[in-house]
Amino acid sequence: MELRVKRAPRIDAEITVPGDKSISHRAVIIAALSNGVCTLTGFLPSETCMLTVQALRALGIKIEQPEPEMLIVHGNRRQLTAPRAEINCGNSATTMRLLAGLLAGQGFDSRLVGGAGLSTRPMDRVITPLQQMGANIVAEGPNNTAPLRIQRAQLDGIQYRSPIASSQVKSAVLLAGLFAKGKTTVEDAGITRNHTELMLNYFLVRTVKEERGAIGIFGEQVPESRDFTIPGDISSAAFWLVAAAAQPGGHLLVRHSGLNDTRTAFLGVLIRMGAQVREAVEDVDQIEPRGTVEITGAPLKGTVIQGREIPQLIDELPILAVAGALASGTTIIRHAQELRVKETDRIAALAHNLRVMGAQVIELNDGLEIHGRSPLRGGRIASFGDHRIAMAFAVAALFADGETVIQDADCIRESYPGFEKALDEIMNPKRMRASTPVIGSLSPARGEEDEE
Numbered sequence: 001m002e003l004r005v006k007r008a009p010r011i012d013a014e015i016t017v018p019g020d021k022s023i024s025h026r027a028v029i030i031a032a033l034s035n036g037v038c039t040l041t042g043f044l045p046s047e048t049c050m051l052t053v054q055a056l057r058a059l060g061i062k063i064e065q066p067e068p069e070m071l072i073v074h075g076n077r078r079q080l081t082a083p084r085a086e087i088n089c090g091n092s093a094t095t096m097r098l099l100a101g102l103l104a105g106q107g108f109d110s111r112l113v114g115g116a117g118l119s120t121r122p123m124d125r126v127i128t129p130l131q132q133m134g135a136n137i138v139a140e141g142p143n144n145t146a147p148l149r150i151q152r153a154q155l156d157g158i159q160y161r162s163p164i165a166s167s168q169v170k171s172a173v174l175l176a177g178l179f180a181k182g183k184t185t186v187e188d189a190g191i192t193r194n195h196t197e198l199m200l201n202y203f204l205v206r207t208v209k210e211e212r213g214a215i216g217i218f219g220e221q222v223p224e225s226r227d228f229t230i231p232g233d234i235s236s237a238a239f240w241l242v243a244a245a246a247q248p249g250g251h252l253l254v255r256h257s258g259l260n261d262t263r264t265a266f267l268g269v270l271i272r273m274g275a276q277v278r279e280a281v282e283d284v285d286q287i288e289p290r291g292t293v294e295i296t297g298a299p300l301k302g303t304v305i306q307g308r309e310i311p312q313l314i315d316e317l318p319i320l321a322v323a324g325a326l327a328s329g330t331t332i333i334r335h336a337q338e339l340r341v342k343e344t345d346r347i348a349a350l351a352h353n354l355r356v357m358g359a360q361v362i363e364l365n366d367g368l369e370i371h372g373r374s375p376l377r378g379g380r381i382a383s384f385g386d387h388r389i390a391m392a393f394a395v396a397a398l399f400a401d402g403e404t405v406i407q408d409a410d411c412i413r414e415s416y417p418g419f420e421k422a423l424d425e426i427m428n429p430k431r432m433r434a435s436t437p438v439i440g441s442l443s444p445a446r447g448e449e450d451e452e
């Protein structure tokens, strides 16, 4: 599929986004382990999340889907059954890494396979801690890549300090810890999304906060079945938030979005770049904060994105690089070498595509240096099979002369099935809104607490 995009009219819109991808994976996995029926609403029916659903069905869990965004999960008190065939994780690293943790301590063998893209991505990051717990897990691909062969094993709790900041690693260890003897503790190398810990707590599994942000979990706990509504994916909203931020006078409201603060660091970056951002958390009843984000655009200026901030906005870096190209001055992204092992080498893909559109970019080993405000021109853009590259350049195209063609845009479905429809709404606003601020004195403007 090709996506054709032209320069945007003035953006003044109110949108919602589909369910959060990371939370959808975790909710269905933990519900499957629970002691009863759980109804999940707002589930993201993307290709990647459906791979996790299919994997759990292959492990004997009954999961009904009366509507695309609703799952009825029949939890089976942690009893999984041996899969009859290998489990296909497609292009979903979250599925493969979380399932590796889940399956490491079972009383049966399993094999996790991935598509061509996933089969080049590093799996040693989960294999190492799982082996330390006593798992019988090996990578069959070259250099510790998929397929993963997992044989029955009994796990013991460990204390693990991850050398990389990765929520997928933390989550794999915590899920394995649920099936291990004693206590398992995992410390991340940075602040990463905390959805696994929160979701375990929501399902009444006890975790302990240890020093330096480490999380401890005791094995042998059975999650208590509960219903859960997944909030909108702030990482999907980020594409439209940047589009509005980069358009002086642009105005966008995103309703019912997840507002977990391990995911919203990019809003702080947009404030540094000059946009006005307000967020109002309206509900925390179901443990994951959710609410409204409002953004008003401005002439953006360049910034430096590095260090501790990186793991907290790792998925927003492609669209922030586009923001850098639209900003005056220089934007530098450093310490982001993890981008090289995402769905594609995102540093190389961003440098390549930004240049195709006329931007000035220097590729660094661990990031990018972008000299902004060169006029962008439309062209043919390769997605490299990466959903976030495709969407980032669809937004760049809203600021370019002429038409831009995003090639191989089908991958967008991996995280944002309604993207094209949302693009259509941005391009043809049916309901014009006044650009006066909507979120008033109810909540502090972000940024007051955000300066570092």
Ligand code: S3P
Residues within 6 Å of the ligand: 021, 022, 023, 094, 165, 166, 167, 168, 169, 171, 192, 193, 314, 315, 338
């Ligand atoms: C994810 C974690 C991140 C992120 C990915 C989803 C998750 O990966 O890039 O899109 O759901 O745990 P890492 O934890 O490897 O950084």
